[in-house]
Amino acid sequence: MSRYKRVLLKLSGEALAGDKKTGFDEATCITVAKQVMQLVADGVEVGVVIGGGNFWRGRTSETIDRTKADQIGMLATVMNCIYVSEIFRYVGMQTQILTPFECGSMAKLFSKDRANKYFEKGMVVFLAGGTGHPYFSTDTGVVLRAVELEADIILMAKAVDGVYDSDPRKNPEAKKYEEISMQETLDKKLAVMDLSATVLSLENKMPMLVFALEEEESIVRAVSGEFNGTKVIV
Ligand code: UDP
Numbered sequence: 500m501s502r503y504k505r506v507l508l509k510l511s512g513e514a515l516a517g518d519k520k521t522g523f524d525e526a527t528c529i530t531v532a533k534q535v536m537q538l539v540a541d542g543v544e545v546g547v548v549i550g551g552g553n554f555w556r557g558r559t560s561e562t563i564d565r566t567k568a569d570q571i572g573m574l575a576t577v578m579n580c581i582y583v584s585e586i587f588r589y590v591g592m593q594t595q596i597l598t599p600f601e602c603g604s605m606a607k608l609f610s611k612d613r614a615n616k617y618f619e620k621g622m623v624v625f626l627a628g629g630t631g632h633p634y635f636s637t638d639t640g641v642v643l644r645a646v647e648l649e650a651d652i653i654l655m656a657k658a659v660d661g662v663y664d665s666d667p668r669k670n671p672e673a674k675k676y677e678e679i680s681m682q683e684t685l686d687k688k689l690a691v692m693d694l695s696a697t698v699l700s701l702e703n704k705m706p707m708l709v710f711a712l713e714e715e716e717s718i719v720r721a722v723s724g725e726f727n728g729t730k731v732i733v
Contacts, residue, residue, distance in 0.1 A: 501722055503651040505544040505618065507626075508535065509641040510656050512553035512579055514712045521553050527712075528583055531656075532590040534718040535623060539592060543722060544618040546648060547625045548641040549583060551575030557633065569633030576637055577602060580627035593622040599631025611647055638696035646703040653700075653707040654721050655691075660711035661729035662691050678730045681707075691731065700733060707731040 510531065517524025535545050557569035577598060584594040595617045597609035606627060607613060617624045629640035645653050659667060660675070662684065667673040681701045684691045691697070691709060700707065708721045710728030720726040 501538070501541050501543045502724060503543055503722060505546070505648065505650045506538070506652055506654050506722060507546040507548060507641055507645040507648070507650045508654045508656065508718065509548045509637065510550065510583075510712065511637075511658070512550035512575065514656060514658065515549065515579060515583065516553040523553070523579075523582055525586070528586040529590065531583070531712070531718065532587045532592070534716060535587065536590055536592055537719050538722055539621065539623065541722075545623050546614070546618075546644060546650065547580070547583065547623060548629075548637055548644060549576055549579040549625070549627070550637040551579060551629075554578065566633040569635075573600075573628045573631065573633075576629055576640075577606065577627045580625040581605065584623075584625050587623055593620070594625060595622050596625040596627050598628040600628060602628075614648055635695060636693050638692040639699060642692070642696045642699045642703075642705055645705050646699065650705070653705060654718060655707050655709045656712035656718060657709060658711065658713075659709075660714060660727065661709050662689060662731065664689070676729045678732060681731050681733045684731060704733040706733050 515523055517527045538545055551572045554575035555571050557572040560568040580596050584596055587594045596606040598606045599609050614624050626644045629637045630643055662676045662679055663673040665673045685697050710717045710721050710726050
């Protein structure tokens with residue numbers, strides 16, 4: 500029996516792209532799908548939020564209007580969800596994609612009731628399109644949806660294997676935390692998530708597990724508690 504009834508898994512766009520850093524790496528997505536299938540078989544309700552960085556990030560454009568640039572980013576997250584949702588179906592799960600704006604026949608409009616209905620049916624629910632508003636990120640999107648949907652915890656799958664006191668890619672002496680409070684990540688400016696996501700999670704007491712996606716069975720191990728990432732408490 501899992502310790503958690505409902506979890507929200509956040510995958511960055513880049514994580515889906517593997518070494519290519521752009522587009523999709525199918526093998527990576529299949530590995531994720533197989534792990535999520537284990538969680539679902541164990542009775543865990545899984546929501547998935549995916550970034551868009553493998554295609555586009557609004558803030559990187561210096562020419563076009565930020566609102567329009569962010570709209571492209573939000574649509575990139577929808578493309579990612581359509582792809583990963585199909586990979587999940589390929590391995591044998593049932594899925595639905597919900598968006599905060601109309602996407603015609605490609606997805607359904609998000610509501611808490613609708614998401615709950617799909618969870619009850621044992622489906623994995625993809626929460627695409629971020630918050631639906633520019634100037635936000637999918638980190639804020641995942642915290643917002645986790646709070647709204649009363650998830651027990653967020654599973655933050657990253658390229659790094661936890662929260663460090665400084666950037667481990669720049670400082671070989673960087674120390675990894677086993678556990679840290681969300682407030683401390685803010686005070687120490689550790690930038691685990693952006694500011695709006697961090698504050699939303701603090702205000703609404705939404706905890707998080709941070710771990711490396713590429714470590715074997717990392718998603719399953721995060722849920723079972725045998726993981727070597729960082730628990731961010733609130
Ligand atoms: N985005 C947005 N509002 C949201 C979520 C995302 O405008 O609520 C846009 C924004 O341009 C962002 C892009 O979508 O840069 C991709 O999301 P994010 O940067 O979070 O992706 P990740 O870095 O996790 O792959």
